Amino acid sequence: GENVEQHPSTLSVQEGDSAVIKCTYSDSASNYFPWYKQELGKGPQLIIDIRSNVGEKKDQRIAVTLNKTAKHFSLHITETQPEDSAVYFCAASKDGNNRLAFGKGNQVVVIP
Amino acid sequence: EAQVTQNPRYLITVTGKKLTVTCSQNMNHEYMSWYRQDPGLGLRQIYYSMNVEVTDKGDVPEGYKVSRKEKRNFPLILESPSPNQTSLYFCASRNYDYNEQFFGPGTRLTVL
Numbered sequence: 001g002e003n004v005e006q007h008p009s010t011l012s013v014q015e016g017d018s019a020v021i022k023c024t025y026s027d028s029a030s031n032y033f034p035w036y037k038q039e040l041g042k043g044p045q046l047i048i049d050i051r052s053n054v055g056e057k058k059d060q061r062i063a064v065t066l067n068k069t070a071k072h073f074s075l076h077i078t079e080t081q082p083e084d085s086a087v088y089f090c091a092a093s094k095d096g097n098n099r100l101a102f103g104k105g106n107q108v109v110v111i112p
Numbered sequence: 113e114a115q116v117t118q119n120p121r122y123l124i125t126v127t128g129k130k131l132t133v134t135c136s137q138n139m140n141h142e143y144m145s146w147y148r149q150d151p152g153l154g155l156r157q158i159y160y161s162m163n164v165e166v167t168d169k170g171d172v173p174e175g176y177k178v179s180r181k182e183k184r185n186f187p188l189i190l191e192s193p194s195p196n197q198t199s200l201y202f203c204a205s206r207n208y209d210y211n212e213q214f215f216g217p218g219t220r221l222t223v224l
Binding site for chain 1: 145160
């Protein structure tokens with residue numbers, strides 16, 4: 001089955017700086033890559049996703065890039081704010097497969 | 113308001129005492145799933161359901177049962193809970209045609 005790994009496990013950034021979280025996946029047939037944000041005491045919430053036919057997608061301060069050859073994808077948060085502090089999960093799946101494989105999560109701490 | 117609800121939110125029980133965690137969604141989603149979240153292990157899928165009366169095992173199904181008698185409900189049943197099932201549990205749902213999963217608020221279970 002699909003195996004998704006996230007690095008680093010914890011990331012501390014100064015407010016206003018950028019944060020980058022990288023994930024690698026094992027199954028070259030995976031074609032859907034979402035990122036979820038989990039705030040303390042809440043369930044994960046989708047913040048951005050990308051499909052394998054696209055190399056980059058951006059939504060305001062958040063962007064995701066995908067490198068299919070290297071089998072990795074990254075979340076980029078620019079101009080970080082305290083409310084960006086959360087656990088971020090990457091995941092991967094493929095069409096026709098009903099199972100979404102999650103990474104172990106990254107704790108992002110934005111220091112005011 | 114579109115949402116996934118779980119009950120109870122917190123539960124402390126003893127080994128061997130059968131329990132059920134309920135999950136309900138009001139978005140008419142076909143797909144529902146249960147995950148457990150453990151420190152350092154991320155989110156792991158327990159069971160999922162593609163529609164009424166259609167369920168299948170995820171990555172960690174041992175010790176759990178599910179049923180899908182109605183489209184909106186997907187209860188998680190622990191027939192004989194053990195301490196290694198102490199965890200944070202999330203229910204999620206999505207429309208079959210779209211990839212975004214909507215998560216419930218979580219149920220923190222402690223088995224003594």
